Amino acid sequence: MQELLFVSEKAIFAPPKAIRGGVPLCFPQFGMMGPMPSQHGFARNVAFSVVEQEPWRVKLALEYDGSSQPAFPHPFTLHVIISICDNHLLQELVVLNTGPSPLTFTAALHTYIRVTDIHTAKVRGLSQGRYLDNLAALQQSTQEEEELGFSGEVDRVYLSTPNTIQVIDPSGKRVVTVSKEGFPDAIVWNPWIAKAASMADFGDEEYKVMLCIEPAVAGSGPVTLEPGAEWQGKQDLAYQSSSA
Numbered sequence: 001m002q003e004l005l006f007v008s009e010k011a012i013f014a015p016p017k018a019i020r021g022g023v024p025l026c027f028p029q030f031g032m033m034g035p036m037p038s039q040h041g042f043a044r045n046v047a048f049s050v051v052e053q054e055p056w057r058v059k060l061a062l063e064y065d066g067s068s069q070p071a072f073p074h075p076f077t078l079h080v081i082i083s084i085c086d087n088h089l090l091q092e093l094v095v096l097n098t099g100p101s102p103l104t105f106t107a108a109l110h111t112y113i114r115v116t117d118i119h120t121a122k123v124r125g126l127s128q129g130r131y132l133d134n135l136a137a138l139q140q141s142t143q144e145e146e147e148l149g150f151s152g153e154v155d156r157v158y159l160s161t162p163n164t165i166q167v168i169d170p171s172g173k174r175v176v177t178v179s180k181e182g183f184p185d186a187i188v189w190n191p192w193i194a195k196a197a198s199m200a201d202f203g204d205e206e207y208k209v210m211l212c213i214e215p216a217v218a219g220s221g222p223v224t225l226e227p228g229a230e231w232q233g234k235q236d237l238a239y240q241s242s243s244a
């Protein structure tokens with residue numbers, strides 16, 4: 001049995017610290033793309049309540065009344081539905097505007113995928129994709145390579161990507177397929193050596209065994225919901241063995 005998701009051995013499980021691994025939920029803001037002063041919003045820093053639970057499925061809720069975050073005074077309800085079926089991990093995010101005025105947000109499922117060796121891992125599906133480069137003040141570039149490999153830090157917001165992106169892990173003889181719906185964009189992130197060393201909740205060597213692929217509403221622009229309106233986005237992570 002191999003793990004699909006990466007969780008750092010140094011992760012801190014004490015809110016309001018976000019957990020370094022799994023799938024932190026960036027909401028109501030991805031990165032600094034929104035009004036909040038701290039990156040990735042606040043949903044990843046608070047406890048959700050369990051509203052439905054079965055052996056293979058859980059539904060979580062965060063009800064926000066608009067009062068605890070001065071930079072984001074807008075009420076909303078978030079539901080996250082997580083289910084496991086065969087070799088699939090499904091996650092659905094449902095946003096409901098419970099306030100009296102339009103709700104504008106960016107978001108991401110900040111998915112930490114475990115890889116066997118980042119030096120041989122590749123990302124398939126983003127060839128000719130336009131991206132904003134977080135390592136170059138969000139300058140826009142295009143990925144010329146057919147498959148993206150890793151030999152240094154990568155932090156890119158790909159714009160309007162195909163809905164299927166694959167992580168090829170030849171050293172582990174496996175492929176993880178990310179299928180997304182509702183999220184136009186996708187972030188690809190690996191901190192590499194220096195950034196790994198600067199993060200207190202991440203091991204110095206752990207950049208070798210993780211890769212974030214993050215379905216997102218980000219560089220393509222935010223979503224705006226009228227009062228009472230709902231938005232849904234989802235991802236399906238599928239694991240397959242491969243000989244390559």
Ligand SMILES: O=P(O)(O)OC[C@H]1O[C@H](O)[C@H](O)[C@@H](O)[C@@H]1O
Pocket residue numbers: 018031039040134155156187188189212214
């Ligand atoms: O350290 P965090 O706030 O969890 O952010 C971790 C990473 O998240 C995303 O992938 C961003 O694109 C990166 O710029 C950031 O470094």
